[in-house]
Amino acid sequence: MTGILRRIRPGGANRPADGFDRRLLAPMMLGSVLNPVNSSIISVSLVPIGAAFGAPPSQTAWLISALYLATAIGQPVVGRLIDLFGPRRLFLAGTALTGVAGVVGMCAPSLGVLIAARVLLGFGTCSGYPAAMYLIRSEAGRTGQKSPAGVLTALAVTTQTIAVIGPSLGGLLIGVGGWRATLAVNIPLAAAGLYLGARRIPATPARRREPGHHPAGDLDLPGMGLFASALVCLLLFLMDPGGGTWYLPVLTVCAGVAFTWRELRARQPFIDVRVLGSNLPLVATYGRALLCFVVTYAFLYGYTQWTEEGRGLTASQAGLVQLPLFSVAILVSTLTGRRQAVRGKLLVGAAGQIGACALLFLLHADSPVWMLLAVVVVLGVPQGLNSLALQNSVYHQADADRMGSSAGLLRTFGYLGAIIASAANAAFFGHHIDTVGLHHLAWFMLAVSVLFLAVTVADRSLQAIGSAEPDRPRRTDR
Template sequence: MRRVHHGFGPRFIAPVLIGPVLNPINTTMISVALVPISRELRVGSSVVIWLVAGLYLASSIAQPTMGKLADIFGPKKVYLAGLVIVLTGGLLPVLVPHFGGVLAARICIGVGTSAAYPSALTLIRDQSTRLGTETPPALLSGVSIASLTTAAVGPVLGGVLIETVGWKAIFLVNVPLAGIALAMAGLWLPSDRTRPGGRRTGSALAATDPVGILLFAATIAALLVFLLDLASGYWWLLGTALALAGLFAWWELRRDTPFLDLRMLAGNAPLFRTYARLFLVYLSSYSMTYGFSQWLQAAAGYSSDTAGLLQLPTAVLAGVASVAVARTRALRLPLVLAGLLPCAGGVLILTLTSRAPVWLLLVVTGLFGVPQGLASVTNQAALYRQAPTEQLGTASGLSRTSIYLGAIVSSGIIGLTFGARPTDAGIHAIGWLIVCATGIAGLLAARDRTLSARPAPRRAAGARAGAESHPS
């Protein structure tokens, strides 16, 4: 197929932006569907939360894996394969209408959507190198803004779909979205055969490091399953995760082409701090998204669509903040604010009861909007600046693993605090978690002097990546 795209025009931008929004919108849309699914399928809160955890567990493993595959085999191939998996997941709840089928659908959607974000950043990097130009800051910010906006709108859209069609609609909506993305990406994105540096030689299987991927997957799975059911105290799973982590590190450090370059991570303190901030900020964010939504419906008595609408200030303010911060190269101040503002929101959550007035609920949700916008755009900019160019796909995927790890921990804490039913005491415990997590994230940003440094020119980095990461 002849390449039909030139430069960074609409035909490149549209498919690059639409794919990455599928994961965040599925991530948050389910938040207002948990109670209806629980009632119809007759499963408790501690069981239905696995619909959240299943997607995160799959995504936390699949994101860096898909990023690695994009680095090796080409981002377009990986992107298209992921969209096909998303289509399949969107149909599963209709074809298999019980809890097992719904859980399988969430896992498929998690795996499929995991291809989009690392592939998008790799496509942008490759295109910059191909054109010999600097990456447009607006496009890079656009990936983050599009993902953020759809994540914030997810509860509202989910509530509308549930009230008008039913909870299965939040799965079926993936079919047209993934289909449109599949058509645009197939027709408009540059072929992987035109990647800078030519085609990779040698064993692609060896470069993929399948043993390292399996050990990483087993480590993450054991750790996250332990975190998901903290009340049961499965300490043997924690021990298993630590043993597997040691084996994974031993294997990776002996390889010339590891799945994860642990030496790079150990020597790149700014990138490591970015991962830590992502974990803490999204631990807070998703504790709010899922915990607050369940509490609004089960304790305060609001319907699914009203619970979604009550979180509309988050969506609006997140969008406004992300657009505003995209115009500046400053990173440190926005990241400090991204910690302090939700910390104030956590303090307000401590005052809530099931009879709290609507205006107070709106103020609480509004306090989480601006920091979401600040954290999303600026942490991505920090990642793009700090990650080695030749490993951008893997590094960006690992950043999403940090996010999903925060989401998994939040799911486990929600299950532990709410139990069979959300309560005021439970939402207060979540408020304390938010205060602690965001306070630490703000402190990490305030003490990180590298965030004040000016970024290195991306044009030189891109040219270097074209020469080194894909030898001909």
């Protein structure tokens, strides 16, 4: 941990001696929102994009899956690079790629090019969140603060509840400049990120190395390649499980076995499977993230599309319906953020998801607007609690020297859940989004929510987070 702190410590008289460097907040927050805002803004764009290119929901679903496929692979890879080389270069490169993706998407002449732009967005937005978690852990060690709860809360509010602004922002942009404006918004965001990152994220001095040791020797490229291969096969199967792709699970298992074999023998493994295997609480947190995000994104995409096609709202109106979700989530995160305990948050969050799923069965094509709003108000409670609790769990459970890659893996499991949600939306809605499909989707989400609650109730290790015991950064002797 000392080495990490030494590598990221910026100079300058404005550097606070005993408090979190507030100059880092702006680039941290802006970099972290690039992915969630692109994840959610597309939800109100799917219908007009489908109309523009003559594509059914089963094809436009690839706009969701493409971003998550790239991000699920890229987050832990970029996170590991941040662990090794510091956040500045990775942050700037990713932000620049996000701007390029915005230009390509804005000018896309076909659905295929638009999907390619979403892949670029997925890779470009990979660096923001791992870089932020790396900086938070490093600042905590530098200042001696055992847990910067206020900063973690601000990051959770920014990265998770900002996703809820996406539909409202998307509806506004579509009303002003059409669906292409939802891609163009990345251009000014990337420009601001580049400016703030260059000005405020500290440069990373070269680390001391043994004579003859090249920096590339710290990169486990075979491990990264096998990890990506296993994940691509798995995600392609999840996107179309009934499409005759029976061989993909076989390839996933083969690549997974080869990846494990490689990581057990690598001098500097990409993912230390020994450490991960001995840290069952962290593994359980990743599993909860997957279940939680299945429900969150099934709501975000399925419910939003239903309000447009099944209920008959415009894209702008569908975006405005989501605003109470943002407001409630922000309020809940702010009120509970400084309490370090996570088990209570997860239990209430799981119960809230169950309640929101149950309310979907009451909706029909002629349901009044107040019922649509009631659903998102109830969902706002778990949205504010679960994201905060999952993030804080990783912060306390992960090895401090691998905070970037551990944070990236949290996002990977979250995006696995998002891809499962996208596949479920395509399966239950097919070529037409109606109330019957919404109710079938609700049964699926209800089952996942109950499983999320059961896994949380069974995990007693969560009681240790936020207890009276001293909070020491987790390290692994190597």
